[in-house]
Amino acid sequence: MPITHYGVWTGTPVRVDAERADQDAESPHIHLYFEDGTPGRFDGAKQAAINVKSLTAVSELVYWHLPDLRHPITQALAELPQGFRRLTSKPGGVALDYIRSNILDFSAGRVLPHDLPGRQPNDLIDFVLPELRAAIALGARVHLLGEPYDDLQGLHDLHMNQGSHGRFRKDNGPWQDGAVLLHYPHEDRYAGLFFAFVSQAVHTHNRTGHPLPGAESFADLLGFQANAPEAGTAGWLPEAPPALPDRRVAIMGALVNPRGSDIFPDELDQPESVYLVNRSDEGLSLAGWSIVNTMGEARVLSGDAWLAPGAVLTVPMEGVSLSNRGGTITLLDPAGLKADGVSYTAAEGKPEGRILTFRPGY
Secondary structure: OOOOOOEEEEEEEEEEEEOOOOOOOOOOEEEEEEEOOOOOOEOOEEEEEEEOOOOOOOOOEEEEEEOOOOOOHHHHHOOOOOEEEEOOOOOOOOOOOOOOOOOOOHHHOEEEOOOOOOOOOOOHHHHHHHHHHHHHHOOOEEEEEEEEOOOOOEEEOOOOOOOOOHHHHHHOOOOOOOEEEEEEOOOOEEEEEEEEEOOOEOOEOOOOOOEOOOOOEHHHHOOOOOOOOOOOOOOOOOOOOOOOOOOOEEEEEEEOOOOEOOOOEOOOOOOOEEEEEEOOOOOEEOOOOEEEOOOOOEEEOOOOOEEOOOOEEEEEOOOOOOOOOOEEEEEEOOOOOEEEEEEEOHHHHOOOOOEEEOOOOO
8 A cells, every 4th residue: 555644844944963884884864954843852953864776686776866946846845834744646746756747868867876875975875965964054944744753753754655666566656746845935935855665666557656667767767777886896977877878769859728718719820739850760650659748647649640760740738738837747658658748837827828849969
């Protein structure tokens, strides 16, 4: 069953520490302490326990740092008061899903060990601590997504909570992923820290969150080998993740707010549309592919949908609405696997007649 009491905890970070290998070699954490206006048992604060090492045979984690997070989730976070709030695991609000929220480019993830000697930064602690220390120094607000402790004095599971195998399979579920999201008020900027285990699958069941049959793991996607060279030796380069195959078909842009009303758009302008580009060197049939909006509604492409090499296909979103108030657009192949996904904010979706460009270099 999914994790229980999934939610978001909002407060002010006040201090942070990290367990090095000589302190806990088996299950170490970074502990972020925060205040929310109520007494806490950790010297007056609450605690967030961030995993930095896996208990599985392959101990490395995948890490994403988005220093300038622009995503519809930030609109919902801005309205939250301090304290813990339970979340319903569904799209359209604060609940997070690494796969379905289109918040991450999986290929940009770094596979990092917990704690290594030598030149910094070369491990997960080295990459995470600077952002958390900056958040404390600059008076940031923190939004922590995960599962609370039984005594409601902190939370854990601040990582991807789906796509797991073995004994951790019981915690799988969609729309219940964890993260550390920071708001810097003096800049009105959000930053995000995201974590996953290399063994987790990148494609999961929409209802159970279990790995789909044959789905690749992050280790597969990122070309990670468990016996890779150690830090300081030839071949170990955390600063340069391996190159990945390009997407065959990608979402190049979208018109989410045509001129005129949503019900009666300007007849001289296009309706709400999504623009797909074929980045491969061969023609592709898109029969059975689908474009899915924020609420999971799908526009299925017809049997004659064809995309020549390098060509762009305009897909009118007949019967499926694209929100003007921020949202996600996801492209699924005929097997239901995510081929690409993008997101946009309310500010980006507001101008009438403007085509949003998501892949300007394509």
